[in-house]
Amino acid sequence: MSTNATSPGRSRPERRQPGQDWSSWPTYESAALGFRDHWYPVLWTEQVGKKPVAVTLLGENIALVREGEEIHALHDRCPHRGVPLSLGRRQFPGTVSCPYHGWTYDLKDGKLCGVLTDGPDSPIKGRVKVRTYPVRQRFGLVWVYIGDGDPHPLDDDLPEELRHNALVIGGRTDVRKGNWRFAAENGFDEGHAKYLHNTALWRLFKVMPAWNKTRVVERGEWLVRVQDEVHWEPACPVSACGPTSAGGSACHCPTPPARPRRPTP
Numbered sequence: 283m284s285t286n287a288t289s290p291g292r293s294r295p296e297r298r299q300p301g302q303d304w305s306s307w308p309t310y311e312s313a314a315l316g317f318r319d320h321w322y323p324v325l326w327t328e329q330v331g332k333k334p335v336a337v338t339l340l341g342e343n344i345a346l347v348r349e350g351e352e353i354h355a356l357h358d359r360c361p362h363r364g365v366p367l368s369l370g371r372r373q374f375p376g377t378v379s380c381p382y383h384g385w386t387y388d389l390k391d392g393k394l395c396g397v398l399t400d401g402p403d404s405p406i407k408g409r410v411k412v413r414t415y416p417v418r419q420r421f422g423l424v425w426v427y428i429g430d431g432d433p434h435p436l437d438d439d440l441p442e443e444l445r446h447n448a449l450v451i452g453g454r455t456d457v458r459k460g461n462w463r464f465a466a467e468n469g470f471d472e473g474h475a476k477y478l479h480n481t482a483l484w485r486l487f488k489v490m491p492a493w494n495k496t497r498v499v500e501r502g503e504w505l506v507r508v509q510d511e512v513h514w515e516p517a518c519p520v521s522a523c524g525p526t527s528a529g530g531s532a533c534h535c536p537t538p539p540a541r542p543r544r545p546t547p
């Protein structure tokens with residue numbers, strides 16, 4: 283159990299918020315900052331221009347730097363005095379220079395290739411380096427691998443729908459404070475979209491049923507939802523609204539607002 287120190291020799295259990303018990307999924311619970319050894323999309327390629335861009339991924343601060351058509355990722359901290367390299371200068375091709383003392387790093391391997399304030403014969407040149415991260419560009423997105431050792435192919439982290447379909451991807455990036463697990467779980471929670479958002483503007487363009495029977499199946503390395511039944515009217519939970527002689531339901535309750543409309547064939 284993790285603890286928070288309150289005074290020397292004393293500790294108290296870490297306080298959890300409601301809904302934070304993932305003890306039955308130990309791998310999920312231990313991934314407080316996310317799952318390592320995977321590729322992650324971080325920005326649109328067009329968002330990385332002439333100046334370095336700072337991003338944070340799985341708790342690691344990263345500087346994205348463009349060199350022509352290539353985008354490189356380096357740990358966003360100069361080991362000299364801790365200044366973020368995302369604030370650095372692009373003074374020489376294939377390098378980024380720390381704005382404090384001009385410590386200059388090769389974008390490909392992160393090695394210190396010069397200290398501008400020492401001149402060309404700096405004694406520490408080549409003796410220092412910053413961590414670099416594997417980068418790929420796909421679908422107009424910048425993908426960064428966070429993990430140890432050599433990365434596996436990007437395709438291994440992409441669902442089949444992305445790998446083999448002709449498609450156009452659009453979207454936006456938005457940084458929000460909070461537990462990433464809640465955001466991820468909310469993303470694949472289809473139930474709340476049907477009910478909570480049933481009066482939202484975007485629902486005019488996306489028809490959703492009132493309820494459905496769904497099961498989760500394994501398809502290759504992925505879990506997918508399969509809908510066995512789709513229902514366009516909400517089922518009345520009031521016991522007084524019983525079945526009719528015709529086999530339907532005789533609901534006497536007020537009509538709920540904004541019920542989903544069944545799409546026209």
